[in-house]
Amino acid sequence: MELLSDRQIPLIAPNPPKLSEMGEELAAIEASGQYSNAGPTVSAFERAIVEQLFGGEGACLAVANATLGLMIAIRQAAGRNWRGERFALIPAFTFAATAHAAEWAGLTPLLIDSDPDDWAACAEAEDAAFARYGSQIAVVVPYATFGTCIDLERYRRLAERHDVGVVIDAAASLGALDENGHGFGQGHRFATVFSMHATKPFATAEGGLVYSADPACIDDLRAMTNFGFGMPRTATVAGLNAKLSEVSGLLASRKLAEIDSCADHRTRLGRAYGELLGDFRLQRLRGARPMTQFQSLLLPSHLAAFREDIIAGLAARGVGAAHYFAPHLGQQPYFKATARIEPTPVADSIAARILSLPLHDHMDVEDVRYICEMLFDSCAKTTSDKTMAATVSQPERTGTLIIGGGPGGMAVLNAAAKGGRLETLARSGLTMIDRDTVLGSGQLGTYSITSDSTAQTFLSAAKDTPYPAIEALVDSPGGRTIAHYNDALGVPLAETPPFLNALAASFTTIAQNAGAQVVTGYTVTGARQVASGGWRVQARMANGTREREWLAERIVIATGGYQDRESIGRECVDGAPLIELAGDRLMTGDMALRSGAMSEIRARLADAAAPRIAVIGGSTSALASIAMLLKASPALPLGANAVTLLHRQPLRPFYPSVEAAHADGFTDFGPDDICPVSGFVYRLAGFRLESRELVLRMLRVGGRVPDPRLTMHQVQPDDPQARRIVEQADLVIGALGYRPHALPLFDTDGNRIALCADLPGRPRLVDQQCRVIDADGTPVPDAFGIGLAAGFVPEGRLGGEPSFRGKANGLWLWQNDVGMMVVDHLLKGLVREAA
Structure with a gap:
C-alpha cells in the first residue's frame, strides 16, 4: 500500500532504561563477580519495589520472565495432591503464555468467557464453571486485561468458598494503583504475577515479578526458582531455573525510579x-x-x-x-x-x-x-x-451451495466423509455459507438443557470415515468432554460446541483442500431461479455493508428451525387462541430453553408465592422445559401439581425392543408402533433419555413414582378445564415444536414461490426425498433441505414405525441416512451435468 504520511507512530515503542548510561553500575556488577543467584542488585530491587509500590507489605520475587513466574505460581497454588484431570480456570481472552504455564504445571486450561465491560474474566462464567466442574478446578488464573485492575476481593472470597488456589495474571499492571490508591495486588496473599518485558509499561529487557502479601508464599516460590533447593543444594520442592540476572535487576531498579x-x-x-x-x-x-x-x-x-x-x-x-x-x-x-x-x-x-x-x-x-x-x-x-x-462485483459460480454451517449443514459433509465422497463433492464446486464466524454447533451451545441424542451418537460423527484426523477427534478435549456423558441421560448442549466445531473445522479443511469455498459472516437473503437451471443466490454481510452473489447449480437449505410467539399464540385451547388466554404470561419453549432463561423465569414468578406453570405441547422441547424447571438450582418454590403438562397426543417412551418394553411393564403399543427395520418400539415418536425417564415416571411404568410437582392433562377439542389451567397459570410455556426457517425463493420472473414451509402451523420444508416442496407439495427443482424442522420422516428401508405422523429430527439421522440421501442427490446432479 502506498504510504500517505512520513509521520511514523509505532504500536509499541519499548522504553527500558539505557544500559549505555549505567557504566559505573555495570562495572560494579563485574567487580562483584556475582551475575545471578539473588545477587545484591536484584535483592535491593525486590526490597525497594515492595516499599514503593506495595506500601512495605508482603514480599516480591524477581524472575527471569513472567511466564516462568506464572508456571511456578500456578504449580504452587494448585499443589499436586490429585488424580485424574484437573483444571486451571482461565479467561479465553488472554495471552497464550497463561494457558501454556498452566499446562507446564500439569493442568488442563479451562477457558471461559469475558466480561463485556472490562474484558476480564466473567464472574457468571466462573460461577458456572465451578457449578459444573467443582473440585476438579485446582486454580483460578484471572487476567487484569491490558494493565487494568480487577476486583481482587472477589477472588479472595472465591478462594475461600471453593478452597481453590488463585494466581493473578497482571502482566501489564506493574505500577498500577487500585481504587484505594494501593499497588495492584497489595494486601492479598495469593500470588500476583507481573511482566517486565521490554514491551510492557514497566519495561526492562526481559523479566517478571511475583508479589504476595504472604512472605512465606514468596519464600516457597524463591526455592522453586532455584531448582527447588529448599535446603543447601538439596531439592525439597518442584523447581526450575527462573532467577533474574543482576544486569536485568539493574534495569528494573532504574525503571522503578521512573515508573x-x-x-x-x-x-x-x-x-x-x-x-x-x-x-x-x-x-x-x-x-x-x-x-x-x-x-x-x-x-x-x-x-x-x-x-x-x-x-x-x-x-x-x-x-x-x-x-x-x-x-x-x-x-x-x-x-x-x-x-x-x-x-x-x-x-x-x-x-x-x-x-x-x-x-x-x-x-x-x-x-x-x-x-x-x-x-x-x-x-x-x-x-x-x-x-x-x-456494488460492482459479479456473481460467483459454484456447483452446490450449502446454506447454513450448523449441525444440519455439517451433516451433509459428515455423510459425504463417511461415504468417502467428501473430496468428490468439493471438487465439483462446493460452497458453504453461514452467518456466523465459527461453523459446527450452530445454536446448540446456547441451550441450557441436555441433548436427546446420546454421547455415543455425538461421537459417532467422527467414526467410520477414511480420515484419521477426524477419527482422532474422539480423543480431543471436546471429544473427551462428550465421552464423559457416555452413561448419562444425554449431553449438556452447552458442552457440545468444542467437539462439533472441531469436527466442522476438519470437514471444511478437507473440503477446502479439494477446492471448496467456505464463506462466513454472510446471511443469504434469497435465491432466484435461473432460466437455464440452478439458482442466483444473494447474501449480505451481517452489518449490511457488503453483498455477494452466487450462480449455483444446486442449493441445500440447512438454516434450522424457529419458534415465534405469534404463531404459537394462534394455537387454540378450548377454542380460544393462546395469546388471548395467556397474554404477557406466554413464553415460547425455545426462549425457555436458552441459557440464562431461568433468570427471566424467576423474574416472572417473583410475585407468586406458590407459582403455577402450564407447559403446552407433547414435543421433546416441552419435556425438556419441564425437566429444566424441576431441576432448577436454586430450586423454584414449586408445590404439588405446580407444573401442568397439557398435551393432545399420548406420551410415548422409546424402547429398543418389544421384549424390553414388556420387561419394563409397558404394553401400550401395537404392530404399527414397531419399526420393521430395527424392531424399536416408538422409534420416532418415543421420548428418549432424560425426557423418556420423565415420561416413564408420569405414566407410572414399572412401578415408577411421578414427581409430585408435576401433573398431566390431555387436551380435548372442547376442554374448559384446559382453559382454566392456562388462565390461572403464572407462566405459560408454549413448546409446540419448530417451524422450518425457510429461505425466500423466487421464480425466474421474480415472483415469490409459495413453499410448504410458509403454511400455518408446523409445516414441512421437504418431501420424503429431502427435496424442497412448494405449497402444493411439488418439488422445487435443484433445491434440497436438511436439519431441524425440515420435516423428513424415515420410511421404507430407512425404517420408522408406520403410525408416526410428526417430524423426525436427530443428529444420527442427519449425519447418516438423511445426509446420505442429500449427498446422493448432489452427486447425481453432477453425473447429469457431465452427461
Whole structure:
C-alpha cells in the first residue's frame, strides 16, 4: 500500500532504561563477580519495589520472565495432591503464555468467557464453571486485561468458598494503583504475577515479578526458582531455573525510579483517547491508576469485517495498529486441541472487533489526536471502497451451495466423509455459507438443557470415515468432554460446541483442500431461479455493508428451525387462541430453553408465592422445559401439581425392543408402533433419555413414582378445564415444536414461490426425498433441505414405525441416512451435468 504520511507512530515503542548510561553500575556488577543467584542488585530491587509500590507489605520475587513466574505460581497454588484431570480456570481472552504455564504445571486450561465491560474474566462464567466442574478446578488464573485492575476481593472470597488456589495474571499492571490508591495486588496473599518485558509499561529487557502479601508464599516460590533447593543444594520442592540476572535487576531498579512519571504520562494519553474516541466502545478501566499497555477499542459491527483493511490504512498513514488477542485462546489450534473450552460469545465478539492503537512513552497528546484522525479517515475510506467494490462485483459460480454451517449443514459433509465422497463433492464446486464466524454447533451451545441424542451418537460423527484426523477427534478435549456423558441421560448442549466445531473445522479443511469455498459472516437473503437451471443466490454481510452473489447449480437449505410467539399464540385451547388466554404470561419453549432463561423465569414468578406453570405441547422441547424447571438450582418454590403438562397426543417412551418394553411393564403399543427395520418400539415418536425417564415416571411404568410437582392433562377439542389451567397459570410455556426457517425463493420472473414451509402451523420444508416442496407439495427443482424442522420422516428401508405422523429430527439421522440421501442427490446432479 502506498504510504500517505512520513509521520511514523509505532504500536509499541519499548522504553527500558539505557544500559549505555549505567557504566559505573555495570562495572560494579563485574567487580562483584556475582551475575545471578539473588545477587545484591536484584535483592535491593525486590526490597525497594515492595516499599514503593506495595506500601512495605508482603514480599516480591524477581524472575527471569513472567511466564516462568506464572508456571511456578500456578504449580504452587494448585499443589499436586490429585488424580485424574484437573483444571486451571482461565479467561479465553488472554495471552497464550497463561494457558501454556498452566499446562507446564500439569493442568488442563479451562477457558471461559469475558466480561463485556472490562474484558476480564466473567464472574457468571466462573460461577458456572465451578457449578459444573467443582473440585476438579485446582486454580483460578484471572487476567487484569491490558494493565487494568480487577476486583481482587472477589477472588479472595472465591478462594475461600471453593478452597481453590488463585494466581493473578497482571502482566501489564506493574505500577498500577487500585481504587484505594494501593499497588495492584497489595494486601492479598495469593500470588500476583507481573511482566517486565521490554514491551510492557514497566519495561526492562526481559523479566517478571511475583508479589504476595504472604512472605512465606514468596519464600516457597524463591526455592522453586532455584531448582527447588529448599535446603543447601538439596531439592525439597518442584523447581526450575527462573532467577533474574543482576544486569536485568539493574534495569528494573532504574525503571522503578521512573515508573510514576511513566504511569502519569500514560494516564494523560488515555484520557485524551477517551475524549476523542467517543464513537467507539472502549474497555472499562478500573483502579485509581491503571497501566494501560496500549489503547484498545471495539470496532462497530459494520466495520469489524474490514479490520485488516483499516489496519493497513492506518499503516499507510504512519500509525501502527494490531488486534490483541484475536484469535483468543479458544480459537487457536493448539488450545482447541488441548484445552476444555466453555461457550465464549463475549470473547468471540471482542476478538472479532478489537483494534489496538499506540499508547507509549514516546507519544504526546498531539500524537493521540493525529492517530484518532487517521483512524476515522481509514474507517471512512475502507468502508467506502468496500461498499463500492461490492456494488460492482459479479456473481460467483459454484456447483452446490450449502446454506447454513450448523449441525444440519455439517451433516451433509459428515455423510459425504463417511461415504468417502467428501473430496468428490468439493471438487465439483462446493460452497458453504453461514452467518456466523465459527461453523459446527450452530445454536446448540446456547441451550441450557441436555441433548436427546446420546454421547455415543455425538461421537459417532467422527467414526467410520477414511480420515484419521477426524477419527482422532474422539480423543480431543471436546471429544473427551462428550465421552464423559457416555452413561448419562444425554449431553449438556452447552458442552457440545468444542467437539462439533472441531469436527466442522476438519470437514471444511478437507473440503477446502479439494477446492471448496467456505464463506462466513454472510446471511443469504434469497435465491432466484435461473432460466437455464440452478439458482442466483444473494447474501449480505451481517452489518449490511457488503453483498455477494452466487450462480449455483444446486442449493441445500440447512438454516434450522424457529419458534415465534405469534404463531404459537394462534394455537387454540378450548377454542380460544393462546395469546388471548395467556397474554404477557406466554413464553415460547425455545426462549425457555436458552441459557440464562431461568433468570427471566424467576423474574416472572417473583410475585407468586406458590407459582403455577402450564407447559403446552407433547414435543421433546416441552419435556425438556419441564425437566429444566424441576431441576432448577436454586430450586423454584414449586408445590404439588405446580407444573401442568397439557398435551393432545399420548406420551410415548422409546424402547429398543418389544421384549424390553414388556420387561419394563409397558404394553401400550401395537404392530404399527414397531419399526420393521430395527424392531424399536416408538422409534420416532418415543421420548428418549432424560425426557423418556420423565415420561416413564408420569405414566407410572414399572412401578415408577411421578414427581409430585408435576401433573398431566390431555387436551380435548372442547376442554374448559384446559382453559382454566392456562388462565390461572403464572407462566405459560408454549413448546409446540419448530417451524422450518425457510429461505425466500423466487421464480425466474421474480415472483415469490409459495413453499410448504410458509403454511400455518408446523409445516414441512421437504418431501420424503429431502427435496424442497412448494405449497402444493411439488418439488422445487435443484433445491434440497436438511436439519431441524425440515420435516423428513424415515420410511421404507430407512425404517420408522408406520403410525408416526410428526417430524423426525436427530443428529444420527442427519449425519447418516438423511445426509446420505442429500449427498446422493448432489452427486447425481453432477453425473447429469457431465452427461
